[in-house]
Amino acid sequence: MSGNWAIVPVKRLEHAKSRLALVLDAQERRQLVRAMLSDVLDTLLRVSQLDGIVVVTSDGEVSRLARQAGAHLVPDIREAGTNEAVRQGLAWLGSQQNGCRLIMPADIPFLTPGEVANVISSLRSHDVALVPALRDGGTNILGLRCPARIEAAFGEESFARHLAAARAAAITPAILDLDGAGHDIDVPTDLFHSSGGEGGARTRAVLSQLSCGNPVPVAVWMNEELES
Numbered sequence: 061m062s063g064n065w066a067i068v069p070v071k072r073l074e075h076a077k078s079r080l081a082l083v084l085d086a087q088e089r090r091q092l093v094r095a096m097l098s099d100v101l102d103t104l105l106r107v108s109q110l111d112g113i114v115v116v117t118s119d120g121e122v123s124r125l126a127r128q129a130g131a132h133l134v135p136d137i138r139e140a141g142t143n144e145a146v147r148q149g150l151a152w153l154g155s156q157q158n159g160c161r162l163i164m165p166a167d168i169p170f171l172t173p174g175e176v177a178n179v180i181s182s183l184r185s186h187d188v189a190l191v192p193a194l195r196d197g198g199t200n201i202l203g204l205r206c207p208a209r210i211e212a213a214f215g216e217e218s219f220a221r222h223l224a225a226a227r228a229a230a231i232t233p234a235i236l237d238l239d240g241a242g243h244d245i246d247v248p249t250d251l252f253h254s255s256g257g258e259g260g261a262r263t264r265a266v267l268s269q270l271s272c273g274n275p276v277p278v279a280v281w282m283n284e285e286l287e288s
């Protein structure tokens with residue numbers, strides 16, 4: 061056993077992707093979150109260096125998806141945001157002296173098995189690994205070698221916060237700029253920038269359907285955005 065685990069916090073579907081409400085209705089947002097989560101779990105299952113995946117959620121549908129994918133479920137009894145959910149996942153795994161924890165949001169569908177393996181490898185020589193979001197100052201993967209020496213600080217500009225926390229602990233983090241893992245889908249323009257490469261089959265299918273099946277709202281938004 062490697063002691064390497066992934067932790068994926070997922071909020072209730074009815075609250076997910078609120079920043080996409082401008083262009084996608086509730087059903088479309090649910091459909092997109094399900095596709096992205098399924099792509100992330102499929103990718104993680106293909107990483108032989110991982111012992112398992114923990115999904116932290118209070119949503120019944122997400123729980124079913126996670127179980128079908130072979131993930132371990134931790135009920136989110138607090139529903140108090142990403143960092144509290146991560147803490148519940150870390151607590152369930154318990155502290156250990158070997159291995160690592162890879163913490164990531166459910167909205168990075170273009171993640172690849174090779175990228176995950178690279179993050180795990182980097183934690184052989186670093187206590188912390190960070191994969192920045194390509195666009196918004198977020199952290200798309202927080203890697204922690206066990207026992208963890210810094211805490212999750214997800215949220216606005218989280219990459220800078222994780223960097224500062226590492227430095228405060230006299231840690232030089234590994235920083236991995238990754239095309240797949242770095243692309244999260246949060247705001248409407250992210251819907252149009254699906255990166256090339258492998259991964260994200262379900263998400264790409266949903267995105268193409270949304271752009272084909274619902275051109276008006278998105279086109280109107282994009283047009284207004286481009287004109288503003």
Ligand SMILES: Nc1nc2c(ncn2[C@@H]2O[C@H](COP(=O)(O)OP(=O)(O)OP(=O)(O)O)[C@@H](O)[C@H]2O)c(=O)[nH]1
Nearest residue numbers: 069070071076077078079116139141142145165166
């Ligand atoms: N279990 C759990 N996961 C959460 C919670 N809040 C956020 N998350 C998850 O943490 C990750 C980052 O979440 P956010 O970016 O804040 O939420 P989002 O649904 O992706 O997007 P917005 O609603 O537009 O902010 C995503 O995987 C979320 O599903 C929570 O209270 N509980």
Ligand SMILES: O=C(O)[C@H](O)COP(=O)(O)O
Nearest residue numbers: 198199200214215218246
């Ligand atoms: O850095 C973070 O908080 C997570 O990656 C989520 O960021 P997001 O709100 O940009 O999805």
